[in-house]
Amino acid sequence: MKLIKCIVRPNKVDDVRDALEKLSLAGMTVTDVRGHGRQKGHTAVYRGKEYAVSLLPKVEIEVVVHDNVVEEVIRAIVEAARTGEIGDGRVFVLPVEQGYNIRTGERDVN
Amino acid sequence: MSGQLVTSPRFAGLALLRERFASGFKDPIMRANVLALAGGKLIGLALVMAAMWFFLPTPLHAQAGAPSPEVNAINTMWVLIAAFLVFCMQVGFVMLEAGFARSRESVNILVEGIVDTAICGVTFWAWGFAFMFEPGNGFIGMHGFFLNGLADTYGSTGIPLLAFWVFQFAFADTCSTITSGAMVGRCGFVGDILYSIGVTGFIYPIIGHWGWGPDGWLAVMGPAAFRDFAGSTVVHSIGGAISLAGAIALGPRLGRVFRRDGGGPPLPHNIILGAVGGLILWFGWYGFNPGSTLSGMDMQGIARVSFNTTMAACSAGLTALFYAYVRVKKWDLGLTVNGFLAGLVAITAPCYWVSPTGAFFIGAVSGVIVIWFTDLLEYVRIDDPIGAVPVHLGCGVWGTLALGIFATGQYGLPTPTGMDASVVVKGLLYGGGTQQLLAQAIGSGAVCLATFSVAMVLMYAVKATGTLRVSAQGELEGLDLHEHGMPAYPEYVIHGDSPHFGGTPKSSPSAVGVPVPQPARH
Numbered sequence: 130m131k132l133i134k135c136i137v138r139p140n141k142v143d144d145v146r147d148a149l150e151k152l153s154l155a156g157m158t159v160t161d162v163r164g165h166g167r168q169k170g171h172t173a174v175y176r177g178k179e180y181a182v183s184l185l186p187k188v189e190i191e192v193v194v195h196d197n198v199v200e201e202v203i204r205a206i207v208e209a210a211r212t213g214e215i216g217d218g219r220v221f222v223l224p225v226e227q228g229y230n231i232r233t234g235e236r237d238v239n
Numbered sequence: 240m241s242g243q244l245v246t247s248p249r250f251a252g253l254a255l256l257r258e259r260f261a262s263g264f265k266d267p268i269m270r271a272n273v274l275a276l277a278g279g280k281l282i283g284l285a286l287v288m289a290a291m292w293f294f295l296p297t298p299l300h301a302q303a304g305a306p307s308p309e310v311n312a313i314n315t316m317w318v319l320i321a322a323f324l325v326f327c328m329q330v331g332f333v334m335l336e337a338g339f340a341r342s343r344e345s346v347n348i349l350v351e352g353i354v355d356t357a358i359c360g361v362t363f364w365a366w367g368f369a370f371m372f373e374p375g376n377g378f379i380g381m382h383g384f385f386l387n388g389l390a391d392t393y394g395s396t397g398i399p400l401l402a403f404w405v406f407q408f409a410f411a412d413t414c415s416t417i418t419s420g421a422m423v424g425r426c427g428f429v430g431d432i433l434y435s436i437g438v439t440g441f442i443y444p445i446i447g448h449w450g451w452g453p454d455g456w457l458a459v460m461g462p463a464a465f466r467d468f469a470g471s472t473v474v475h476s477i478g479g480a481i482s483l484a485g486a487i488a489l490g491p492r493l494g495r496v497f498r499r500d501g502g503g504p505p506l507p508h509n510i511i512l513g514a515v516g517g518l519i520l521w522f523g524w525y526g527f528n529p530g531s532t533l534s535g536m537d538m539q540g541i542a543r544v545s546f547n548t549t550m551a552a553c554s555a556g557l558t559a560l561f562y563a564y565v566r567v568k569k570w571d572l573g574l575t576v577n578g579f580l581a582g583l584v585a586i587t588a589p590c591y592w593v594s595p596t597g598a599f600f601i602g603a604v605s606g607v608i609v610i611w612f613t614d615l616l617e618y619v620r621i622d623d624p625i626g627a628v629p630v631h632l633g634c635g636v637w638g639t640l641a642l643g644i645f646a647t648g649q650y651g652l653p654t655p656t657g658m659d660a661s662v663v664v665k666g667l668l669y670g671g672g673t674q675q676l677l678a679q680a681i682g683s684g685a686v687c688l689a690t691f692s693v694a695m696v697l698m699y700a701v702k703a704t705g706t707l708r709v710s711a712q713g714e715l716e717g718l719d720l721h722e723h724g725m726p727a728y729p730e731y732v733i734h735g736d737s738p739h740f741g742g743t744p745k746s747s748p749s750a751v752g753v754p755v756p757q758p759a760r761h
Contacts, residue, residue: 140494140715174724182729 130225130237131199134191136162137210137218142188148209149192152202158191167215187218193225311397313535314655318398318406321530325409328523329356332416334516336423337727339573339625342508343717344424345727351419351428355435359412362440367411368404370444377456379445394453396533396655406530410474411447413527415439417478420627421486425493425714428722430707437697438481446690447473450682457682463674465682466646466664468544469531471588471638472683477690479632483621484694488702491622493714498617504624510572517576524548524583528590532653540591540653547590548583551602555582558606574610577626581609584631585638588679589645591653592664597645604641605634632687639683643676644668 137145142159149157163184170183194202203220211217228237333352337345359367366384373389375381383389386400393403415438419431449455450465450473457465467473496502507513528548529541559578563571582602586593589601612629623629648665651658665671701707708714713721720726 143494171720172724173720173726173729175729179724 130193130195130228132191132193132223132225133199133202133206133220134189134223135206135210135218135220136164136187136189137206138212138216139186139188141210141212141218142190144209145190145206148205149202152198152205154192154194154202156192160189160191162187162189166219185216193228309397310392310399311534311536311655314397314533315399315402317535317541318396318530318533319402321526322402322406322409324523324526325406325413325530326523328409328413328520328527329416331516331519331521331523332413332420334512334519335576336420336516336625338509338511338513338516339507340423341505341717342727343719345508345719346723346725347428347718348419348423350723351431352416354432355415355419355439356412358432358435359415359439360408362436363408363411363444364404365440367440367444368407370441371411371447371452372403372407374453375448377452377454377459378449380448380452398533403533406533410470410527411439411443414443414474414478417475417627417631418481418485420625420631421482421621421623422489423624424718425489425708426485426718427706427709427713428718430701430704433701433704433706434485434697437701438694442481442690442693442697443474443477446477446686446693449686457685460678460681463678465678466592466642466675467588467639467682468591468642469528469587471584471586471635471642472686474635475584475587475631476635476639476683476687479628479630479635480687480690481694481697482623482627483632484691484698486621486623486628488695488698489622489708491620492624493711495622497620497622498614499620503617507573514572514576517580520580521552521583524552524587528587532591534653534655534657536655537653537657540650540658543650544590546595547586547593547598550595550598551582551586551590551605552579553582554599554602555579555585555606555609558603559610560606562607562610574613577609577613577630578606581605581630581634584634585641587635588638589642592642592646592650592666594645594647594649597641597647601638601641601645605637608633608637636683636687639679640676642666643671643673643679646671646675 135145139161146157146159163186165183165185170181170185173180173182190206192202199222203222206220229235230237329352333349336352337348340348364386368386369383370380372393373380373382386404389400391400392398393400396403415435418434418438419426422431449457450467452458491497492505495505525545525548529544532540532544534540556575556579559581560570560575563569563574563578582605585601585605585608586598590598593601609626609629612633613623613626616623616628621628642664644667646664646666646669648663648669648671651660651663653659664675667673667676698707709718709721717726
């Protein structure tokens, strides 16, 4: 199993979710995060003074999937979340050792 | 000649200057800039001259010698208190709009509410009041620009002119803020300023003159004159019709999917703010309707209007609540708030002339109308983020017509010292025939059609300047950052279901927790 963790633009969350639903993944975890990569933030203005806001709002989406669908899922995320501008985000893939269903106590079969 | 100048050291500097002018004028950009600058100065000069022409001939203090009716203390106090309550509705409007919108356009809504108020104050002083409340012809008032040359008190009311102005300014401001309701989330700030000048400077005062001007054609028409006590038509239908034109000219927000396409309105960002704003509007309505007696001496009138205002809001809130429950099996806060607001809009025209029972039924019907009208807009794919059109246009028309149905015939016209019962207003259900209903239909129809047509022209004219709608990028980023450089909650990381995009109304996402793919189970 792999944990696919991607950081996308807030307004792309729905597109990514729709793309993942097409692959019949059962669910996902979505978190509001702040951060920056090469995109260096924007300027906020308050009472005429400018503030550099370097940490931008982004959304992190996590899904755990089987090894044989990893490529497909990554492709779906990248296609759904891309605008072509700096700040589209990142996708990371991490190995998962074990997974359990809390309600039944069953261990996921790898 | 020029050769001589160049050779003379004394004119060398001058020649250099001339040379620079000549080369500058060959450059088209430079030429355009110079022309624009000079043109702008000329326009500014003309405006200043025009303003002075209005200002100088009869300054206000020069009228001290003019005879004027005595000031009536209690009428003055009553109208000023009502004016302050109506102004308080601005607080309600910005809270309602910001609460029912997405967080990324809240700052924009607040700035627009404040700037619209400021623009309204200036235009209503300069020419709006003259267009609306001063004599001219049936279609427009033509007297008293910059409040010059007017008597100390307004008409026979016994209210100082400036107090009457403050009261009417608060009404004009209400109309102006209603218009922004259906345009939330995608209207550029410059576009907002431009159309606001059109609304508060021209559309509201000129069309308002028809119903409320001393010689407005609807106000003096026979055999039954058009009656609109506090503005179901003059304030709310005008505001709602402009709002509709704005929503059509703008088009829906990006990513807005309508119900018939399997979507629904984006989620609001702060439902508490929205509901509190609605209640503040209800409170402000106690200035809007009872204050429109313009008389603190009409005790029965004030009491009746206050009661009817309350009753219509209550019954409308209840019908909207139960009707929504029947449809979605939940007690819906958003629809209930719009429901009682719809009742308040509807009772605004007839509140002086109907009985408690009449007020109850007028409100009850408007609670259903507002939901049907919302469905209709959804069906024709017009995006009205906070429901300004169903509440103000839909129920404004209903309330105006309801006067012709429910007016009891017991009550006459309000005067500065009480009710004048020599002319009574009687509706269909009380044996008054269709005469009053017909007058109401003519008034409402004429005002709505005229307003909508002119507003469409205005909105498309502003659209042609390219300032009405922000760029797609600016809209996705949110108007707050794009237009004002500041999010509404700059300190916090905002939590919620996709708050930046407003969420989607589909069935709740299947997903809480980290799942594994279904087929892999054995």
